[in-house]
Amino acid sequence: MSTIGTNYLQSAIKRLLYYKELAEKTFAQLSEEDLFYTPDASGNSIAIIVQHLAGNMLSRFTGFLTEDGEKPWRHRDAEFEPVIKDAAALLAYWQKGWDCCVTALQALQEKDLQKTIYIRTEPLLVIDAINRQLAHYPYHVGQIVFLGKQLKGSAWQTLSIAKGQSAQFNNQMQQQSGNK
DSSP states (O other): OOHHHHHHHHHHHHHHHHHHHHHHHHHHHSOHHHHTOOSSTTSOOHHHHHHHHHHHHHHHHTTTTTSOSSOTTOOGGGGGSOOOOSHHHHHHHHHHHHHHHHHHHHTOOGGGGGSEEEETTEEEEHHHHHHHHHHHHHHHHHHHHHHHHHHHGGGOOOSSSOTTOHHHHHHHHHHHHTOO
16 A cells, blocks of 8 residues: 555554543543433433434444445444443444454555545545545534533533643644653
């Protein structure tokens, strides 16, 4: 694989796994009850968002190069109903979705990036389909983090640079890299 193709796929996987990690750091701060908390009748719990993400990943990345990304066995509307009732099953489903996604991406070759695949019969270049998921998954991870932060309130442990600590963080990074 060429440098560009290799770099793109490695970068896409790295970015996706970063957002997976953000969600998992959020899950670690929450109780099982928190995962299933729904803010209002029209809102989604973290569990619902997880069901949707995992369902999307399984549909999009099963038979990624050979089948339409919207599988006949996927029931998208059911992903927005409280189907999974306990944290262990929820997190196992989350991992199953991620395993499917990452395994499919790791199997890609440079020549695959210019192939056409279909999602809901819409033709997309593989690289565009990956970019589509790179926008979709972080969108929902942001929702997960936001809900987690709201649920934890002042007990929330930040997942990035703490408020008011940017200069200190930047100085520390410069010292570590030897650039002053």
